[in-house]
Amino acid sequence: MIHVVKSGESLFTIARRYDTNSATLAAVNELPDPDVLVVGQALYIPQTPDPDRRTIETNAYAEWYTAEPPASLMNEIRKRGPELTYIMPFAYEVRRNGSLVPFSWGDIGEAAARQGASTAIVIVNIEEGGFSDTLAEALFDDPAAQDRMIREIIAMAKEKGAKDVHVDFEYLGRENREKYTAFLRKLKNGISPEGLTLSVALPPKTSAEQPGKWYEGHDYAAIGNIADFVVVMTYEWGYSGGPPMAVSPIGPVRDVLEFAVSVIPANKVHMGQNLYGYDWTLPYKQGNPPARTLSPQAALALARERNAAIQYDETAQAPFFNYWLDGKEHVVWFEDARSIKAKFDLLNELKLRGISYWHLAFPFPQNWQILSQMFHVKKL
Incomplete structure (x- = not known):
């Protein structure tokens, strides 16, 4: 099961909704700071595996x-x-x-x-x-x-x-x-x-x-x-x-x-x-310095640091977010x-x-x- 974090939610309220606890959610999602969630962040809610799975x-x-x-x-x-x-x-x-x-x-x-x-x-x-x-x-x-x-x-x-x-x-x-x-x-x-x-x-x-x-x-x-x-x-x-x-x-x-x-x-x-995903500097132009490679964990940390809400492209089935740094806009696509x-x-x-x-x-x-x-x- 997957829960997408909404504004005002905490790990405690999310855990209570799914009849689990904050420590479990923090552990399975390997959250470095359970007290800080990002709007749009996807959390995995652990479930019992299907015994008949492939x-x-x-x-x-x-x-x-x-x-x-x-x-x-x-x-x-x-x-x-x-x-x-x-x-x-x-x-x-x-x-x-x-x-x-x-x-x-x-x-x-x-x-x-x-x-x-x-x-x-x-x-x-x-x-x-x-x-x-x-x-x-x-x-x-x-x-x-x-x-x-x-x-x-x-x-x-x-x-x-x-x-x-x-x-x-x-x-x-x-x-x-x-x-x-x-x-x-x-x-x-x-x-x-x-x-x-x-x-x-x-x-x-x-x-x-x-x-x-x-x-x-x-x-x-x-x-x-x-x-x-x-x-x-x-x-x-x-x-x-x-x-x-x-x-x-x-x-x-x-x-x-x-x-x-x-x-x-x-x-x-x-x-x-x-x-992995990539962090591009905008506006993109051919010949720009290459996008920076980063892990999904690093992408989430960056979104927290820059206070960026995560969006989800339903067509591509992929998350992304925009942020600003040193006067330049960036976009990050990740998993x-x-x-x-x-x-x-x-x-x-x-x-x-x-x-x-x-x-x-x-x-x-x-x-x-x-x-x-x-x-x-x-x-x-």
Whole structure:
């Protein structure tokens, strides 16, 4: 159940209305200051989970930019691990000769194992800080490099105790479409005898021939046939370099997923879901400094600080608010209990395999509360 805070309400009056107490509401919503609520803020009111709820898979990517995973990320991994099937440390870059660029997981493997979450070896075609089609093509055209890559992936999976190999190759272009499919087939054949599954990240397409370099290299139907499951990246309509809008508006998310399940079995499809929002400075102009990324918790703290009322866009199914700072207006689009509930309802409607989150560095406690109320989480 979700309650939207109205002017004059307190946590005490809200708790009394739902026959609970302030301490419980503060705990499940992880409110840093229970005495200060924001008008328009969505509170999750805990309910008894349905014993007949669906079982789904859940995945969360874990990305960091330091030598070791920071304490804040490790805290989220330890807290959310019980609600995750997979945790995917992001990522191993593949060199043109097929070798993997090493990076340290720190204590992620051990923390995941203690929570019953499986890990994956994530490989990407990133070179010099960006996704590279030329790197990918060089790899696709070199069988010896592919063989080396497969050997190193298997060795790393054994070292880390990983159960899945996850491929996130992006911006491939149409010229690499068939080569990428063949590459994935060879990878699948190479890792399957070791008991490893294959998952693949897909850009958010609405048709098989959708134009654009991000889309054209991915054949949904062919990849869906090869992979054990796919992650459809249904987010970033609102992005840091673009105009203000919801990061994952429900209409476009539905359009992409309906296409996906028309060519890939629904029991192979993970919905992608953001755990973050953006703070844009207005007026937006192309070339402006990028919007600031922030978690739902940070967005609520900002709304409290700036005394901003939260609004809800019923079409996008997403919350937002405006505020002023140093003479400039800002708008923040983020996620809350209402927006994630709308995504979970769509996941149920389409009978998808599960949901994949980008990424665990952003605290969003309501997501995990509603997830456990609506679904059983599969453990491998």
